[in-house]
Amino acid sequence: MNENKTTSQAAVEKNYEQYIKQVTPTHNLFLQMIKAFLVGGLICLLGQFLLNYASNTLGMDKETAGSFCSLVLVFLSVLLTGFNLYPSIVKFGGAGALVPITGFANSVASPAIEFKKEGQVFGVGCKIFTIAGPVILYGLFSSFCFGLIYYILKIIGVV
Numbered sequence: 001m002n003e004n005k006t007t008s009q010a011a012v013e014k015n016y017e018q019y020i021k022q023v024t025p026t027h028n029l030f031l032q033m034i035k036a037f038l039v040g041g042l043i044c045l046l047g048q049f050l051l052n053y054a055s056n057t058l059g060m061d062k063e064t065a066g067s068f069c070s071l072v073l074v075f076l077s078v079l080l081t082g083f084n085l086y087p088s089i090v091k092f093g094g095a096g097a098l099v100p101i102t103g104f105a106n107s108v109a110s111p112a113i114e115f116k117k118e119g120q121v122f123g124v125g126c127k128i129f130t131i132a133g134p135v136i137l138y139g140l141f142s143s144f145c146f147g148l149i150y151y152i153l154k155i156i157g158v159v
Contacts, residue, residue, distance in 0.1 A: 032094055039093025043100045047073055070101055077102035081109040 047069050054065035080086040086106045090097045097103060153159045 035092055036094045036096030038096065039089065040096030040099060043073070043097065043102055047100075073100070073102050074105040077105035078109045081106045082113060086110075 050069040050072050051065050054060045054068040055062065058065075058068075060068060077086060080089065086097070086102075087110075090103075090106070098106075150159065
């Protein structure tokens with residue numbers, strides 16, 4: 001009886017392993033890297049075009065042109081997220097679409113859009129910071145700490 005149980009258990013495990021191999025998607029790492037490079041490169045190319053356009057055509061200084069470029073990229077990312085197009089870009093490009101500033105804008109906008117049915121305050125207002133909240137909190141807290149350290153060092157006369 002123990003042998004039958006062991007044999008049937010081994011057959012079940014073998015079938016399960018075959019099933020796992022069948023349903024587990026296989027990814028071509030080299031192809032994924034090429035897609036990420038292309039998508040990230042296109043986003044950076046658009047950013048460089050916006051930077052050059054703002055500097056040369058609109059006559060902005062370097063800092064203002066950089067702010068203009070960032071704002072337009074964030075706006076486009078949120079707009080594409082709102083029309084449910086950015087997830088397709090992320091699915092194709094992977095990290096190439098998630099790493100630049102556009103990926104951060106997408107991560108802020110998508111939870112708000114997903115939970116808009118819960119209302120303005122509890123849906124959009126609370127869920128907008130689901131992913132970005134910890135990043136913003138860490139940035140504010142660390143800038144406060146560094147500012148405090150700088151202030152103390154300035155009082156002491158070190159800086």
